[in-house]
Amino acid sequence: MSQRLSFYIHIPYCAKRCGYCDFNTYTPSELKSGDLDSLSDPYIDSALKEIEMAAKEVGSAIVPTIFFGGGTPSLLPAAQLARIIDEIRRRFTLEKDIEITIEVNPDSVSKEFLDEIKSAGATRVSMGMQSAVISVLKVLDRTHNPESVGDAVAMARTAGFKHVSVDLIYGSPGETIDDWRRSLEYALALDIDHISAYALIVEKGTKLAAQISRGELTMPPDDQSADKYLLADQLFEAAGFSWYELSNWSKPGGQCRHNIAYWDGSYWWGVGAGAHSYLSGKRWWNVKHPSSYQEKISHGQSPELSHEILTPENLSDEFIMLQIRRREGILHNRLNPSQIHRAEEFLSSGFLDIESWQDMRLVLSRSGRLIADKIVRELVL
Ligand SMILES: C[S@@+](CC[C@H](N)C(=O)[O-])C[C@H]1O[C@@H](n2cnc3c(N)ncnc32)[C@H](O)[C@@H]1O
Ligand code: SF4
Structure with a gap:
């Protein structure tokens, strides 16, 4: 029987960096390029070569899930992401009911993008909502407003996506319990089948961490975080969403199979700058910057930066x-x-x-x- 291998595809670009985020992502100005369309072509070319390397190393495999994460995958033309799906289809066997998730930002997603990526095979949309409260979105440095989430979810459903998820963040400076309840109620009024809710982590080196250390922003007390988690769990369960992982709730059939693959020790290959992979007891991660990634690949080298072998x-x-x-x-x-x-x-x-x-x-x-x-x-x- 053929082995199973999931794919994570990292898209390391964002229009603007949110103040709390330390993910491996770059804005056009950091890359000294105003034009993501021209950046995306060579980046995707390199990703296709890495998929070819994966096929050489792994041989045949059935692919149950693909996850385009970021960064902001919806900033790239859908045709570029479609090239990745086509290459994985060409080199491996896609499972009949494969789950293909695209992470999108509410304000960088269009009807055309969703139609095109759906036709290319995507089955699931995961959207960064974070909050429905304008002042909280401002503290988080987000560029969208609450209404754009409702519009984007409706667009995804009209495009025919059966599975739509939103990400929420609780515990931002200044967020009250009532603010959080408003966000939860807003999310639960959407036509979605999955919700992730994460406690805000203040990552070192971020703009948010600097604002907190200068005393410009203050984190809410820790016990409020527990109250917010319990309120979320209570409202989600009452609305028919069951928890299946500490930070994830879904309606029946709405669980994210890609995330489950990470948690249950299945094999996955992370393609792209800084992406992590896990195969047969070895974990490795790629060089972080998209330029070094493309450089390595263009010389026919593996983009691996380092690895660890996991003991029993x-x-x-x-x-x-x-x-x-x-x-x-x-x-x-x-x-x-x-x-x-x-x-x-x-x-x-x-x-x-x-x-x-x-x-x-x-x-x-x-x-x-x-x-x-x-x-x-x-x-x-
Ligand atoms: C890397 S983002 C990608 C999605 C998309 N770019 C967006 O932000 O809408 C995935 C999710 O990670 C969560 N996240 C990122 N940084 C976080 C932090 N410091 N604390 C808690 N959650 C965080 C956010 O909920 C975000 O939606
Ligand atoms: S849009 Fe998403 S990935 Fe980009 S900086 Fe914001 S949270 Fe991070």
Whole structure:
């Protein structure tokens, strides 16, 4: 039987960098080019060559999911992204019901783009909404307004996308519980089947981190973050979205299969500048800058910057770290007696789901989800 290999395609361009974001992405001005159309052609050419390298290394494989992430994939002409899908189709076997996700920004997506990328085979749109409150979007330095999210979701549905997701961020400086409730209610009024909700992380070196250290912005207290998570979970569940991972909720059939592939240890190949890959116990990552990436590829070299080989201990720790975040949890037979013993203390404090424990599975309770990191630290000593 052929092995399975998912693809992540990194598109390292954004129109403007949001103040909180430290993803591997570049604006036209940082690249000293005002024109993304002309940048995209050579970048995609290099990505096609990397897909050819993947085919040489892996041989035949069935591709269950492809994810175009960024950066902002919707800034590129859809025809460029279509070239990638065609190349993967040419070199591998696409699974019959393949999931192909495109990340889009609400204000850089058009009806034409969505129609074209849908015709090229995309099945799912994931949109960065973050908040429905103008003052919060301003603090996050986003360029869109709340209405553009509703318009873009409607466009995606009209284009025929069955699966549409929005990303939200909670815990921004100045965001009140009522602001967050407004964002949740706005998201739940959209015609979507998936929501990701992330606590804001203040990444070192970002504009947001500088604003906070200068005292211009203040982060809300930590316990507010827990209240916001619980409010989100309560409203999502009431609206028919079930949690399937700590930060992800979906309607039935709406789970993101690509993300599940990351979490369950499946193999994936990350194509593009700075992309990470995982295959047979080896994890590697590419050179970060699009110019160095293209340079390496143009010399027929692998774009790999560095790699690590995961030991059986690393793999079993990672399994616990990722799997504990999922609703299906961890079967007891994947834990050693000492881990079972330590987990029992969390069970008696109400942080684990009792019924699942009786079914020989470790699954976090709602309150346990709030301290998932602490539980992992206790289990993976
Ligand atoms: C890399 S972005 C790509 C999507 C698209 N460019 C956008 O921003 O709409 C993917 C998601 O990561 C999340 N994200 C990025 N930086 C974050 C941070 N510092 N804290 C929490 N979430 C973050 C945001 O929710 C964002 O929608
Ligand atoms: S648009 Fe998305 S990827 Fe680009 S800077 Fe903003 S959050 Fe980061």
